[in-house]
Amino acid sequence: MRLVVAVGGNALLERGEVPLAQIQEGHVAVAVDALARLVDDHDLVVTHGNGPQVGLLANESAADPDLPGPYPLDVLGAESQGMIGYFFLQALGNALPGRNVVSLVCQTEVAADDPAFTDPTKFVGPVYTRALAEDLAAHRGWEVRVDGKDWRRVVPSPEPVRLVELATIRALVGDGAVVVCAGGGGIPVVRASDGRLHGAEAVIDKDLGAALLARDLGADALMILTDVDGVEVGFGTPEAEPIRHTTVAALRARHFPAGSMGPKVDAACRFVEATGMVAMIGRLEDASALLDGTRGTIIGP
Numbered sequence: 689m690r691l692v693v694a695v696g697g698n699a700l701l702e703r704g705e706v707p708l709a710q711i712q713e714g715h716v717a718v719a720v721d722a723l724a725r726l727v728d729d730h731d732l733v734v735t736h737g738n739g740p741q742v743g744l745l746a747n748e749s750a751a752d753p754d755l756p757g758p759y760p761l762d763v764l765g766a767e768s769q770g771m772i773g774y775f776f777l778q779a780l781g782n783a784l785p786g787r788n789v790v791s792l793v794c795q796t797e798v799a800a801d802d803p804a805f806t807d808p809t810k811f812v813g814p815v816y817t818r819a820l821a822e823d824l825a826a827h828r829g830w831e832v833r834v835d836g837k838d839w840r841r842v843v844p845s846p847e848p849v850r851l852v853e854l855a856t857i858r859a860l861v862g863d864g865a866v867v868v869c870a871g872g873g874g875i876p877v878v879r880a881s882d883g884r885l886h887g888a889e890a891v892i893d894k895d896l897g898a899a900l901l902a903r904d905l906g907a908d909a910l911m912i913l914t915d916v917d918g919v920e921v922g923f924g925t926p927e928a929e930p931i932r933h934t935t936v937a938a939l940r941a942r943h944f945p946a947g948s949m950g951p952k953v954d955a956a957c958r959f960v961e962a963t964g965m966v967a968m969i970g971r972l973e974d975a976s977a978l979l980d981g982t983r984g985t986i987i988g989p
Contacts, residue, residue, distance in 0.1 A: 689908040690730065691909050694911070761891055787865075794869050798877070848892050872892065875887065895952050896955050916971065936957045966987065
């Protein structure tokens with residue numbers, strides 16, 4: 689079976705954690721412990737989120753006194769892909785001696801006229817109090833919005849259209865490599881009228897990027913791993929109930945928060961609708977149990 693596994697950015701750096709490299713490497717070690725159990729029986733392609741990491745790099749860039757202005761978001765996306773990809777590359781290589789493991793920096797094409805460029809919705813970076821968030825917005829030209837009990841920066845998140853390095857990913861998987869790729873949904877790029885690609889000031893949704901990757905790679909299943917047990921009705925309330933086995937139609941009939949579970953459910957449904965295959969949403973350490981159908985949320989056509 690060919691699996692595309694998407695590891696959430698918040699699973700690699702939890703809300704409120706100090707963004708030290710050692711802490712992120714520790715979370716990657718937990719992820720790899722779960723993922724390494726899948727490799728003997730399945731072709732494995734790993735992608736990951738980068739929202740907290742892009743926000744960290746953006747803060748560092750904006751505060752650098754030697755720079756007249758911050759690095760653009762596409763460049764920061766590339767930096768975060770390289771950093772997180774390195775963590776996975778080393779951890780997977782140590783866990784799978786003798787197995788080829790590749791970490792690939794990837795671009796994802798988006799439409800230059802995507803309306804998301806004028807309506808930022810994607811949360812990046814650390815959480816702030818409202819006062820600090822509004823102060824940063826005033827001084828740095830950011831847009832900020834409430835995220836749960838806190839405030840965070842929001843940036844444009846256009847729809848992923850095409851994975852530029854898809855043929856390379858397909859060749860590597862065909863040769864038996866474990867491939868880490870398209871982190872953070874891929875580096876957003878737009879195609880000019882002359883066919884040349886240029887970076888875009890945006891961050892692509894990791895889950896939608898994973899769904900596109902899984903669809904175009906011909907995956908047999910899409911697994912979205914996060915820091916919760918699965919999809920719940922009434923999440924965060926005393927009446928919360930887990931959804932274990934369900935269909936696209938049943939999920940589409942419900943509403944899920946746009947800032948958390950909504951994109952994961954949408955991505956899973958898109959993959960199932962496009963392919964007729966199965967998608968799964970669940971906790972990082974439950975990867976094997978998700979395949980068995982004994983944990984998490986399993987979505988069929």
